Amino acid sequence: MSESTGKVLLDVRNLSATVAGVQILKGIDFTVRAGEVHAIMGPNGSGKSTFSKVLAGHPSYEVTGGEVEFDGQDLLALPAEVRARAGFFLSFQYPVEVPGVANSQFLRLAYNTVMGGRGREELDPLEFDDYVREKLQLLEMDPAFLERSVNTGFSGGEKKRNEILQMALLEPTLAFLDETDSGLDIDALRIVAHGVNSLRASGNAIVLVTHYQRLLNYIVPDFVHVMDGGRLVKTGGKELALELEARGYDWIGREAA
Amino acid sequence: MAETTSGARTFLDSLLAGAEAGSDALKTLRARALERANALSVPTTRHEEWRFTDLTPLSRMAFRQATAGAALDASAIAHWTVPEAATRLVFVDGHFSVALSSIVSVDGVRVERLADAFATGNAVLASHLGQIAGFEHDPFVAANTARLADGVLVHATRNAFAAQPIHCLFVSTQADVVQQARVLVVAEDGASVTILEDHVATHDGAYCVNAVVEIDVGANARVRHVKLQRDGKKAFHLATTAARVARDGTYSNLAVTLGARLSRNNVHVLQGGTGTHFELDGLALIDGRQLADTRTFVDHAQPHGTSRQLHKCVVGGGAHAVFNGRILVREDAQKTDSTQESRNLLLSEKAHVDTKPQLEIFADDVKCAHGAAVGQLEAEEVFYLMSRGLSESVSRSLLTYGFAADIVGRIGIPSIVRQLDAAVVERTGGQEIA
Ligand SMILES: Nc1ncnc2c1ncn2[C@@H]1O[C@H](COP(=O)(O)OP(=O)(O)OP(=O)(O)O)[C@@H](O)[C@H]1O
């Protein structure tokens, strides 16, 4: 584990949340400092996506307890779009298809809204086209993806690249990447990991939600956490991921008991 | 000018007023149609086929036949012109406008006024006109046929190919009138044509359009038919399109409904040979007190036919959309592959949709899928856009826009896509998203 000195970007204290009346998150404590990479692993249904969506402001989830401070602000008090403008980004486990809306149109709207909110200059369609093409290159994406409807008919891997393209455009301070590696072949994984790494800076941080240690060879975490039953039940360094891959999750439950 | 009183019968009478002279064959056709029109009555909501569409408001109107109005200046229709279509036939209040029309000849594709075709006795008329759109049971088709005097004839001979769409523009300039519209398209074997049927108005008074389009698609021929109903907000629009498709032929129909207080669009597609392909796309984008009723009937009567249908409604205000999609797969129609989807978006509490897929399958080796969904925008979709910084209202507008633009994007005529895109942006509250 590396010695952390960056400023605290995200401070989650005893967070609990329900969806459709069912308690999913049961008291999460989690701190991320600038410059860090965290990985959250854990069995299916343990609450990893729920945690990510609660932080991003999904209206279907109800926070029933705890506090979250993000970059000095009370994150839970902000609507989803304000969280995005403030620098929080979620790469979706299942990106949503938006038929009829050209990807370029959507990306530019998102870019101008978020960057405009941060006092940066808005780009007209031509300027944006130049700008987004650079980012496409970073992810080795075909410019044809700009003309197609958002995520519509994209393969699983293409959808994930499109998520990271959005991350590259919106320049978040804190990015949660929820299973961005799932469904990627090894070449795509390398490309996506390279893209994510090139976006890292001393002022921002990344949280990787993943089932596979493989990703962590490319984006090396400072901390690995295990979520189980809506709690973070164990935290370790990057070697924990190897151990989890070798031994599964069962031993953690026994150890904790 | 016919006298007008109220009542359903009077409405039919107003449709029938003042038939003109023509050839004997045409006179016979008209006389037969007139007989049917007189025997039939305007349907009420007691008729199963009109259960959701109450024509009482139509019967209350006192319409007269449209006379030729004042000449329309070219600038009055400038914003409806389609640069991609060199050939344009313009009817103003049902009357052909020589000044506004232009016909650019393409090898093997003959486009002319029906009135001229009647005068010269074009042989395709005898074998097609009035024979694809049946008038036995439909008073409006019967009235249109009984009153048949002019319209558009597109005749593409064997293997003829018209790259550009043929624009049939029906403009209303007068209130309180009924106007007929009639189109016959005959595409012989291997021919390919695109028809753009376009209904517009220069005023916002009440009027009634009664349109009949007949399409004959020959073996291995392709006809693409784009229909834009952008009538005025107080208009009544009654329309029947009937297509008959021979072996390996393709007919695609894309209908966009934006206008009219009450509209009924019947589309009847008959498979006349094996291996045909049908595409039916529909979009009704309505609000206020509008009622848009679409009734399609896909008749798979032969083996190896395919059909793809996607009908979407975006309904705001207190508007009401109706979709009835009947697919008949007859006993002989083995290996039919048919899909139908009805997707509907309600934008307000009072908006209303009645959707009814109607599958009747009598063959045993077929693939048929259909589905219908009515609802609001998915919370997951709205959240996805909001997570990218868009406000909730922009997110909703963009999703609604996309829902409709998905169909508009399929039109394939760039200037029309742009025109409709602007209309869709406006209707979906999208100034902010443009
Ligand atoms: N909208 C919802 N309605 C009801 N239950 C839900 C909803 N969303 C999540 N859950 C439940 O919450 C629990 C946690 O789900 P979550 O998606 O957060 O798990 P996860 O750790 O991301 O799993 P995976 O590794 O499979 O992605 C599961 O039991 C799931 O069924």
Ligand SMILES: [Mg+2]
């Ligand atoms: Mg998950």
